């Protein structure tokens with residue numbers, strides 16, 4: 001029987017993954033035992049945790065003190081003692097199936113019957129690990145990414161026998177740790193993220209081997225033309241070339257010779273000082289212009305093909321592939337989305353051509369990709385691909401919800417980049433508003449996902465490759481927010497910078513936690529605010545303060561922003577939800593028409609002469625005296641009760 005109330009967590013292995021997971025569990029309030037085979041290893045792991053907790057405390061990212069979190073952790077070397085009281089055991093020992101199976105068998109003997117046994121394996125079979133125990137239904141994969149404290153993703157891997165109750169408990173645990181889970185529904189080799197990430201690295205290496213590309217050309221093209229945070233060779237060096245090499249050992253496909261040669265020479269990348277780049281010298285030294293002539297579609301077609309294999313084989317949903325690509329591989333787009341944008345027909349053509357030309361099995365199109373294309377589901381332009389684009393959404397970077405009071409919540413959801421706005425994300429916010437019927441909406445609340453930012457601005461990595469006209473489109477989204485006919489509120493918790501700041505300025509009301517910081521840092525990039533920042537800011541805080549913010553590009557505290565009239569309130573974090581709820585309740589329960597007219601009259605009046613503004617106001621006032629809401633408001637006053645305005 002699985003008990004989902006987990007209190008005691010034991011982490012096996014005090015290495016970088018183990019102590020990172022243990023730290024997260026202690027931060028979340030669990031009592032944690034960290035076990036390794038030697039005292040020294042345990043002590044080293046706990047020392048790392050102390051250092052990390054100190055940093056988090058310095059940055060104000062802990063609810064409890066670092067000492068209080070640390071006090072929830074103990075070290076242990078004896079396995080039986082370590083797991084004796086565990087409700088959940090998370091194994092993070094070396095990637096060796098026999099070692100893991102032996103360890104799980106031993107844990108099974110000593111852990112309480114109800115305990116769930118999780119493995120942090122990055123690719124081994126959960127089914128095989130579970131089979132070493134008498135409780136395979138309580139064995140699950142929880143694959144964290146390195147470093148666990150920073151990376152937001154966990155792959156929850158289903159073994160053949162894993163029960164629903166175990167999966168639910170694993171999801172609850174992951175959510176408690178503040179991480180996002182994706183489901184790997186069948187424990188295939190490499191799970192989801194490694195399978196979409198490997199072709200990115202490998203295809204570049206094959207092209208190098210075939211003489212079709214150089215290292216710098218591939219990296220420059222993928223970074224500066226396609227917006228990836230690192231190029232394939234830089235990524236291989238960074239993660240360790242041997243990792244890519246060993247991944248292929250258990251599959252039918254070969255590693256590219258350019259990777260095998262590096263492994264043979266022990267030039268494994270950053271960790272050995274040399275790989276595709278010289279890390280003791282300049283490191284990655286490619287320039288934007290180096291990428292010319294590189295065939296980016298060849299790389300991306302292979303990634304999309306892998307995504308099709310995962311979805312077609314029921315390993316993952318397109319949404320989970322996309323979230324895994326973004327949070328695990330740190331790709332700018334989910335790979336299924338990417339395929340839909342490229343056009344799945346174009347992807348299939350590319351694969352077929354390469355398959356015919358080379359005969360290489362890695363280009364063989366996945367059945368599911370062929371199926372989608374044959375069904376006319378070729379992506380965004382066709383209205384359907386991996387995703388269905390025919391209704392409201394699907395949204396990748398926006399969470400949209402409408403409650404029964406008409407409160408429309410739009411959450412910017414790209415925490416891995418501090419909710420920085422890519423072109424797609426701007427488009428999604430505009431689409432979310434366009435698709436909202438103002439008659440159904442009482443007010444709109446904008447917020448940022450994660451704990452760090454409302455938004456850090458426009459996505460800087462896209463600047464080099466965007467057309468000037470695309471960057472100027474930013475203003476269309478912000479204008480749509482400004483012009484939305486219901487009251488809008490920016491709920492700011494963390495960084496609110498650049499385009500994020502401009503979005504907040506376009507909202508009617510701005511509330512922030514005290515430790516938020518706001519600003520227009522564009523000048524530091526050789527730019528000026530391009531989403532109305534120079535104009536709206538000046539109207540709100542006056543010329544001198546606007547020029548200070550824009551010229552100096554410095555962030556200011558929420559306290560100063562409130563002092564300057566930029567924020568309606570700056571409140572302590574613990575009071576924030578209540579204050580936001582009070583504002584929202586007033587907007588949601590208030591008279592809809594009067595709020596709409598008030599917004600329009602104030603907005604229109606700002607750019608008009610006082611006389612014109614007063615005229616606009618009196619027309620609005622006159623109009624409102626004819627409404628049922630006015631009758632209700634006056635009657636309620638007379639009856640000494642709360643008014644109930646029309647919804």
Ligand SMILES: C/C=C/C(=O)SCCNC(=O)CCNC(=O)[C@H](O)C(C)(C)COP(=O)(O)OP(=O)(O)OC[C@H]1O[C@@H](n2cnc3c(N)ncnc32)[C@H](O)[C@@H]1OP(=O)(O)O
Pocket residue numbers: 229330416417418420421456457458459460461474495497498499500521522525529530531
């Ligand atoms: C028309 C409008 C124009 C504009 O809006 S221009 C953009 C204006 N905004 C900025 O200039 C802010 C840029 N960001 C920063 O300066 C820093 O971030 C912060 C001070 C906000 C936070 O610093 P820290 O706490 O050290 O976090 P981190 O490691 O820098 O950020 C976490 C990840 O988020 C990515 N990121 C942050 N802001 C942006 C952005 N605006 N565009 C693209 N990526 C961004 C980073 O690179 C990194 O990613 P990884 O973990 O992969 O290294």
